[in-house]
Every structure is written in structure tokens, then in C-alpha cells.
Amino acid sequence: MDSATSRASAPLGASADNGLKIVIVGGFGVxxxxxxxxVSEIRPLNTEETxxxxxxxxxxLTGVHAKTTTTVAFDFGxxxxxxxxxxxxxxxxxxxxxxxxxDRLFQGTLGAVVLVDTRRIDDSxxxxxRLERHGTPFVVALNDxxxxxxxxxxxxxxxxxxxxxxxxxxxxxxxxxxxxVLITLxxxxxxRYAAGAADPARPTQELV
Amino acid sequence: xxxxxxxxxxxxxPDRLYTLTGGRSRAxxxxxxxxxxxxxxxxxxxxxxxxxxxxxxxxxxxxxxVVEIAAELRLPVGITKILxxxxxxxxxxxxxxxxxxxxxxxxxxxxxxxxLRNL
Ligand SMILES: Nc1nc2c(ncn2[C@@H]2O[C@H](COP(=O)(O)OP(=O)(O)O)[C@@H](O)[C@H]2O)c(=O)[nH]1
Ligand SMILES: [Mg+2]
Numbered sequence: 001m002d003s004a005t006s007r008a009s010a011p012l013g014a015s016a017d018n019g020l021k022i023v024i025v026g027g028f029g030v031x032x033x034x035x036x037x038x039v040s041e042i043r044p045l046n047t048e049e050t051x052x053x054x055x056x057x058x059x060x061l062t063g064v065h066a067k068t069t070t071t072v073a074f075d076f077g078x079x080x081x082x083x084x085x086x087x088x089x090x091x092x093x094x095x096x097x098x099x100x101x102x103d104r105l106f107q108g109t110l111g112a113v114v115l116v117d118t119r120r121i122d123d124s125x126x127x128x129x130r131l132e133r134h135g136t137p138f139v140v141a142l143n144d145x146x147x148x149x150x151x152x153x154x155x156x157x158x159x160x161x162x163x164x165x166x167x168x169x170x171x172x173x174x175x176x177x178x179x180x181v182l183i184t185l186x187x188x189x190x191x192r193y194a195a196g197a198a199d200p201a202r203p204t205q206e207l208v
Numbered sequence: 209x210x211x212x213x214x215x216x217x218x219x220x221x222p223d224r225l226y227t228l229t230g231g232r233s234r235a236x237x238x239x240x241x242x243x244x245x246x247x248x249x250x251x252x253x254x255x256x257x258x259x260x261x262x263x264x265x266x267x268x269x270x271x272x273x274v275v276e277i278a279a280e281l282r283l284p285v286g287i288t289k290i291l292x293x294x295x296x297x298x299x300x301x302x303x304x305x306x307x308x309x310x311x312x313x314x315x316x317x318x319x320x321x322x323x324l325r326n327l
Pocket of ligand 2: 032033034075091
């Protein structure tokens with residue numbers, strides 16, 4: 001294998017020393033890979049992690065043969081922010097078995113984007129519930145597939161969304177739109193920590 | 209090579225994975241590597257070296273994240289971390305771990321915002 005020809009992109013600068021993570025979660029076909037591609041400087045790559053249903057990743061290779069083994073694939077892209085900071089974006093499935101991986105792979109993540117297709121709102125409920133339990137900051141981005149145009153209040157109600165969680169529309173195919181989603185997330189994380197995570201007086205963000 | 213044709217590791221016989229790592233086990237929580245730990249080669253590949261180790265040294269001439277290494281080797285992340293631990297223990301690579309662990313550092317968040325706005 002000639003690694004020079006299979007490289008996805010130009011390498012990082014020699015001074016890069018701080019990797020950061022943002023995870024984009026959502027159901028199949030909601031636009032996760034599309035959003036990663038829109039902003040990534042490399043074409044999206046994919047990889048996988050193998051784990052047992054008990055939640056432990058299978059590093060003990062005897063476990064590879066066990067029937068309880070399951071594999072979760074995810075894709076990712078990369079954004080060089082400056083000479084030292086590199087942001088990795090992960091597109092990950094929202095379904096139940098994926099969450100076994102969360103602590104192992106995505107602990108220390110800056111935050112998450114929950115991508116929602118308004119034609120299949122209920123697909124997102126589980127992911128939102130899990131992120132809230134984990135205490136991971138997140139925003140909800142409605143990817144526009146031409147589905148029903150619900151009012152923000154209806155969507156918040158359907159998702160049982162905490163009033164301070166930002167809700168915005170996006171087009172995952174658009175670089176500008178994907179950028180805006182990421183900026184909204186990081187501003188939300190910033191505001192959350194600036195205000196102190198326990199401050200109940202945080203304003204509702206209504207961006208739809 | 210990372211196209212739709214095959215997901216890394218999925219098509220590999222468990223025997224191949226077993227051979228790669230010498231069948232060692234390592235608890236996931238013990239691994240010093242994060243998905244986005246940046247790995248940098250500290251030496252060139254040497255003749256007779258396990259081919260995956262040599263491939264890692266070639267691709268980490270510049271800083272390269274664990275997850276990129278896994279994708280390029282087409283191996284699961286856990287197996288990739290075992291290979292990286294071998295190289296780290298032997299002093300053949302160094303590891304630049306993510307600076308922020310539990311709480312985000314406001315200064316870094318500001319840098320992230322500046323970087324995103326400049327995209
Ligand atoms: N109309 C429309 N189509 C989209 C949008 N985002 C993604 N798609 C399309 O939806 C399909 C599934 O997207 P993909 O990113 O593969 O979804 P994933 O399964 O979440 O990774 C692809 O054919 C995309 O081109 C969007 O914002 N609007
Ligand atoms: Mg996808």
C-alpha cells in the first residue's frame with residue numbers, strides 16, 4: 001500500500017498539538033456526512049470501533065470471537081483552526097447501540113450537533129435524551145429537506161427541548177450554513193461555561 | 209482506499225487482528241490515547257519492523273490524529289491504539305494529547321471561535 005497516494009489531504013502543520021472534538025449525531029440519512037464534508041479540509045474518512053454489548057471495547061482480542069461483539073462505524077473530517085488547534089468533526093449514528101461508545105470515544109468533546117429532519121423528528125429524541133444525561137452541551141439543527149415547516153415552539157415541544165438549548169435551521173450541503181451551526185454550538189458552550197453551568201437565568205436562544 | 213468498498217477492520221478476519229497485536233489485551237480505559245491525540249514519529253521505519261508499525265511511522269512524519277491513523281490503516285480504533293502503545297513504549301513516536309479534559313478552557317473556546325469564523 002502506498003500511503004502517499006492514499007492520504008486524504010495535506011498533512012497538518014508541525015506545530016499542531018491540540019486536537020478538539022465536535023460530534024454530529026442523528027439518524028440515518030439526516031445529513032451527518034454531508035455536513036462533515038461541507039466544512040472539512042479532508043474528504044470524510046470513516047473508521048470503526050468494536051465493542052461488546054456490555055460496553056467495553058474489544059481490546060481483548062479473544063472477545064472478537066464472542067457473539068456479543070458489535071461494531072459502530074463513524075466518519076470524520078478535520079478543520080485546522082490555527083497553528084496549534086485542530087478540530088475533528090465526527091458524524092455518528094444516534095441509535096441506541098452507538099451510545100455504548102460515547103464515553104470511550106467522545107469524552108472530552110466540546111459539544112454536539114443534533115441534526116434533525118423535520119419529517120422524522122422522533123428519530124432525534126433518543127440522542128437528545130442521552131446528551132442531556134451526559135451533560136454534553138449541544139445545539140439542535142434542523143436540516144432542511146423540504147419537510148413540514150413547524151414553528152420553533154412546536155419543535156421544542158416535540159423534542160422536549162430545554163429552553164436554553166439553541167435551535168436553528170441549516171442546510172448541511174452549505175459550507176456557510178454548516179459553519180454557522182458550529183459557531184452557534186461553540187458560542188453556546190462558551191456562554192454555558194461563562195455563566196456557570198448551574199445558572200438558571202440563561203436566556204432562551206431562538207434562532208429559527 | 210477508504211471509499212465505500214470496505215469499512216476498516218470489518219472485513220478483516222479476527223485472526224489478522226490477533227496477529228497484529230500479538231493477542232495482547234489492554235483495558236480500553238488504560239489507553240493513553242484519545243481519538244484526537246496527535247501522534248508524531250520520532251524515527252524512520254527500520255527494516256524488519258512490523259508493516260503496520262512502519263506504516264504508522266511514515267504517516268506520522270507530521271502530526272496525525274489517532275483516528276486518521278486508524279482510518280488509513282483500515283483498522284478499528286482499539287487495535288490502532290495497541291499498535292501505537294507499542295511504538296510509544298519503544299520511544300518511536302511521541303503523543304500530543306488533547307489539552308482540555310473535563311471543562312473547556314475559555315481561552316481555547318475563543319481560539320476555536322476565531323478559527324471557525326475565519327474559515
Ligand atoms: N435536500 C437536502 N438534502 C440533503 C441535505 N443534507 C443532506 N442531504 C442529502 O441527504 C442524503 C443523506 O445525507 P448523508 O449526509 O449521507 O446522511 P447521513 O446518513 O446522516 O450521513 C444525501 O443524498 C444528501 O445529499 C439538505 O440539507 N437538504
Ligand atoms: Mg453518513
